[in-house]
Amino acid sequence: MTRPLSVAVAGLGTVGAGVLTLLRDNADIVTARAGRPIAVTAVSARDRTRDRGVALSGLHWYDDPVALATDPRVDVVVELIGGSEGPARALVQAALAAGKPVVSANKALLAVHGAELADLAERHEVTLAFEAAVAGGIPAIKALREGLSANRISRVAGILTGTCNYILTVMREHGREFADVLADAQKLGYAEADPAFDIDGIDAAHKLAILAALAFGRPVAFDDVYVEGIRNVSALDIAFADELGYRIKLLGIARQTEAGIEARVHPCMIPMAAPIALVDGVFNAVVAEADFAGRVMLQGRGAGAGPTASAVVADLIDIARGRATPVWGAASGALSDVPSLPMSSHVGAYYLRLMVVDRPGVIADVTAVLRDHGISLESMLQRGRSPGEAVPIVMVTHDTNEAAMRVALSLIAELDTVLEAPAMIRIEAG
Numbered sequence: 001m002t003r004p005l006s007v008a009v010a011g012l013g014t015v016g017a018g019v020l021t022l023l024r025d026n027a028d029i030v031t032a033r034a035g036r037p038i039a040v041t042a043v044s045a046r047d048r049t050r051d052r053g054v055a056l057s058g059l060h061w062y063d064d065p066v067a068l069a070t071d072p073r074v075d076v077v078v079e080l081i082g083g084s085e086g087p088a089r090a091l092v093q094a095a096l097a098a099g100k101p102v103v104s105a106n107k108a109l110l111a112v113h114g115a116e117l118a119d120l121a122e123r124h125e126v127t128l129a130f131e132a133a134v135a136g137g138i139p140a141i142k143a144l145r146e147g148l149s150a151n152r153i154s155r156v157a158g159i160l161t162g163t164c165n166y167i168l169t170v171m172r173e174h175g176r177e178f179a180d181v182l183a184d185a186q187k188l189g190y191a192e193a194d195p196a197f198d199i200d201g202i203d204a205a206h207k208l209a210i211l212a213a214l215a216f217g218r219p220v221a222f223d224d225v226y227v228e229g230i231r232n233v234s235a236l237d238i239a240f241a242d243e244l245g246y247r248i249k250l251l252g253i254a255r256q257t258e259a260g261i262e263a264r265v266h267p268c269m270i271p272m273a274a275p276i277a278l279v280d281g282v283f284n285a286v287v288a289e290a291d292f293a294g295r296v297m298l299q300g301r302g303a304g305a306g307p308t309a310s311a312v313v314a315d316l317i318d319i320a321r322g323r324a325t326p327v328w329g330a331a332s333g334a335l336s337d338v339p340s341l342p343m344s345s346h347v348g349a350y351y352l353r354l355m356v357v358d359r360p361g362v363i364a365d366v367t368a369v370l371r372d373h374g375i376s377l378e379s380m381l382q383r384g385r386s387p388g389e390a391v392p393i394v395m396v397t398h399d400t401n402e403a404a405m406r407v408a409l410s411l412i413a414e415l416d417t418v419l420e421a422p423a424m425i426r427i428e429a430g
């Protein structure tokens with residue numbers, strides 16, 4: 001048999017330990033599919049004494065992960081440290097520059113420095129693989145970059161954070177508020193101690209930037225992604241969504257129009273019957289609309305040791321087999337230069353909820369502002385009457401331009417009878 005592929009793993013946390021476990025437990029099928037054994041020979045992490053639940057004896061230990069890049073015994077470097085800067089970036093740069101293929105699960109690194117790293121990989125004619133960086137165990141990268149490579153893709157959308165999807169699911173099922181559910185999710189280990197990256201949508205935006213680059217064959221552009229998280233989604237809006245026939249999900253959506261590419265992450269109301277609306281709890285989903293293949297949807301586990309290790313090892317098997325694809329699906333010079341569109345040019349339907357004083361003329365004042373900005377209503381809902389008290393009014397608009405909607409909302413917020421900042425959630429087809 002051919003000699004084993006010698007792998008260095010930097011980072012032995014959730015994913016790193018998962019990779020070692022998978023390579024041990026599934027060694028037989030991995031060897032068969034790779035055509036040779038895949039053997040971890042060197043590792044790096046910060047704390048050498050920590051029990052990681054996997055055997056490390058006989059492996060070369062490096063305190064400095066960047067040194068793995070120049071170990072002559074190592075064929076492939078796996079970066080599982082995380083973060084767009086620091087040791088993760090330095091290691092990936094050093095390994096590619098040394099002519100070693102790299103596998104990484106690091107969405108922040110790929111989203112922020114993916115263009116520069118692709119150049120480096122191309123110059124040194126080595127692979128940079130990152131299946132685990134988006135949607136964990138779902139082979140979303142392979143599906144877009146290889147499975148659908150013969151298609152023009154017009155839209156890619158997904159539930160890209162299991163943490164947010166879990167929080168929104170529990171809020172709906174139990175009628176609970178965001179902060180309360182977040183605290184529980186942290187206790188259960190579904191949300192990080194510092195959950196900002198997840199709940200403010202940054203993590204999903206990293207993944208969307210990667211999906212958009214692959215779907216539309218253009219350089220990755222994280223800074224152009226519009227981002228809004230789920231902090232402001234209330235139990236009341238989830239209940240109204242239910243009444244109107246919608247589910248609220250945090251979606252990442254990238255769409256190619258004639259004018260350019262829009263890429264956005266924000267809470268959406270999607271029709272209850274849309275397949276993606278049924279993806280609940282910690283599950284992720286990715287939907288692509290392709291000109292010849294039609295609509296393709298993948299769903300599964302987006303995080304965790306097992307699913308993420310599955311994606312990392314699939315990349316290692318490709319490398320062992322010599323299967324290689326340019327980082328962004330086409331060579332850097334062949335990528336498109338279609339411009340990104342600002343969020344202000346988005347056109348779609350909107351859900352609005354206002355808390356107003358229940359007195360005559362209030363609705364007329366609100367609808368006058370909407371009319372003056374060319375916004376027409378599809379439906380309006382006001383339940384119960386409590387003269388002089390605060391009541392919610394819910395409105396659903398026809399397709400409207402985001403810029404006009406923002407101006408109208410700021411004027412509505414200034415009306416005396418409007419008691420708090422209006423809630424606005426964009427409506428999507430799913």
Ligand SMILES: NC(=O)c1ccc[n+]([C@@H]2O[C@H](COP(=O)([O-])OP(=O)(O)OC[C@H]3O[C@@H](n4cnc5c(N)ncnc54)[C@H](OP(=O)(O)O)[C@@H]3O)[C@@H](O)[C@H]2O)c1
Pocket residue numbers: 010011012013014015016044045046047048050063064065079080081082083087105106107108132133136302303304305308
């Ligand atoms: N967790 C998931 O479900 C998941 C899913 C998809 C993608 N990812 C991505 O996978 C990567 C790893 O995530 P994770 O959850 O496994 O993280 P983690 O549990 O925090 O593990 C990070 C590892 O990196 C090591 N490390 C940190 N700084 C280091 C340094 N300067 N030198 C050497 N080692 C260092 C840590 O060492 P010590 O253990 O000694 O502290 C730890 O072993 C991230 O890019 C993440 O975004 C994770």
